[in-house]
Amino acid sequence: MADNFLANGPLVTVYIPCRNYGRFLRQAIESVQRQLYANWEIILFDEASKDDTHEIADDFQRADPARIQVVHNATPRGLQWIANRAIETAKGKYLVRLDADDWLDESALLAMVAKLESDPALGLVYGNYYYTDAEGNILGVERGYDIDAEETSGHLPPHGACTMVRTRALKAVGGYSEDINAQDGWELWFKLRGRVKAANLDTPIFYYRQHTTSLSRDSQRLLMARTKILARLCNTLEGSYKPTCLAVIGVRESYPDFPGVPYHQVDGQSLLERAVRSASEATRVTDVVVTSESEAVLAFSEQLERDGRVPPHRRQLRQVAAAESAVPLREILSEASAGYRAVHACDPDSLAFLSIHAFNRRAEHVDKALSVLRLTECDSVVSVHQEREPVFSHGQQGLRLLNPGRLEELSYVRERLYRFNGAILALWNEVIEMGSLLGESVAYIEMSAKDSVQLKADTVSAFSL
Structure with missing residues (x-):
């Protein structure tokens, strides 16, 4: 039964954005290749990297051209542009973003696909994760909130990376806004909230690397992006009645x-x-x-x-x-x-x-x-x-x-x-x-x-x- 599920389960598209993270990229790709759930494809996006990202990505594509494709951007296009291109070209029923400096636990895709397939109303699922240092040593474990049981305000979105989303649901809400350069997880959450159910897995499914060049450390940029996302999403609620x-x-x-x-x-x-x-x-x-x-x-x-x-x-x-x-x-x-x-x-x-x-x-x-x-x-x-x-x-x-x-x-x-x-x-x-x-x-x-x-x-x- 398990073997049949692995062989014939729905295709999962994992897309990996990379800008000058060549030193981490190999580990990220190999973590997908080692998945217990084998029905996946990878789309690598090279964001005009100046390091060896180009060569590493091309080597993996040549070794497995049927399942790995590479997009080289001459200039950086940003996470939202990448996400929309991934939605556009993905063959998978489900879509996952894996950042190039992170890597998956071998059971990640299996656990998330099983959860989504268990309930047709589910549109996204996410799990807990390990914090690691730049060298990959585990620093701690993040245990997120259970959306249904513990966080009912609807204000706190799941982690943006390594969240598995039904591709059709992303297409239905129009994908991502490309003029916003951060906080794609916030936009995703508020667009899908109320349209599909969300669930979390009470187990760590990926490794979240902490280092000085991590994009998530730019707090002012993240706050500005969040402001823009919330304003835009609120505008979609506007009708004939304007609240005073x-x-x-x-x-x-x-x-x-x-x-x-x-x-x-x-x-x-x-x-x-x-x-x-x-x-x-x-x-x-x-x-x-x-x-x-x-x-x-x-x-x-x-x-x-x-x-x-x-x-x-x-x-x-x-x-x-x-x-x-x-x-x-x-x-x-x-x-x-x-x-x-x-x-x-x-x-x-x-x-x-x-x-x-x-x-x-x-x-x-x-x-x-x-x-x-x-x-x-x-x-x-x-x-x-x-x-x-x-x-x-x-x-x-x-x-x-x-x-x-x-x-x-x-x-x-x-x-x-x-x-x-x-x-x-x-x-x-x-x-x-x-x-x-x-x-x-x-x-x-x-x-x-x-x-x-x-x-x-x-x-x-x-x-x-």
Whole structure:
């Protein structure tokens, strides 16, 4: 029975992009050749490599021309272009991307094909993996979330590489966007989510090499690509009805150690001006209000508008018992929502609270948060910065390390810790109406260390700089 399955099972296309990874390429290809599941083909993409990638790829093709083909690109075309060419030329029912610096466990294709064939509704399957160093020594094991049982928000995609996908499903959603140069796993996940079922294998199926030239280490590029993907996917949801969003900029004029907060300038712009512009320039924000207990702050807001330094926006005087009292955020949002209702005779669909202290927040961050709010249908979205340093909690025997992988410079999915950076809180209005602030399901957008900087008490408060 097993032999018959191996011989006659559906064809699997494994495509391998390679740019100057000739030193790793042989191991990647040979890991496919050693698969227990034998019905496969390989498409090698040489991304204008300057090393020996060209020669290694051609040697393997000459040795097995029926199952290995090579595409030499004169200039680098990027992962999305490669993925679309793989979809176009693949003979396989299923498609897998194997990065040239990684390699498969011998049971990988067998396990993934068996899982997909067990349920016609499944469209993609992924497994756990080993972290290794540049020399291939195992550093640890990544155990991902079970999409069905543990990660139901829909926000966390499976690992992009070594995910097996039904080729027809990729064709049905139009493949990949070639103007986005990273994060193809995110685009794949949000395009297919809701169309096909996904499953994970609770066993390591490949080896994920960590080295200084790894593309996945370019965090700023990845965050920018993720922003573009989320915006584009959210645009596909647009219909005749456009959801409304009220951006709320809560401003306190002074703190004991930070007087004149909204007037403080950064690069020639006051904090209030920067906050209003980041809200007004966001395409998914339909109304902006500055709310404060200080009439002087509202007068300053009005002056900025008259001088043409910020677009038109509303102002709302907060009702508080005393200027020194701390106003709960939920109360600020609830009052702002009521003010919107008084003007528009209806409630806003969503709210976005924007801290005046997060002076590097931009309109694209606000739009990203609102895109995630719609794509995931979570109750709320918070802006966060990933904690890159070891973090402890107190246990019975003193401090307990919450993310021990950081000591090995590894970022295990289950150990990742995120700190609210204070920049954005987006939520559906009905969450506030139910007396909550975050609701039950909370999604997030990740911002870089630079963009997470806050200005407080005449000093810069930064996150993991």
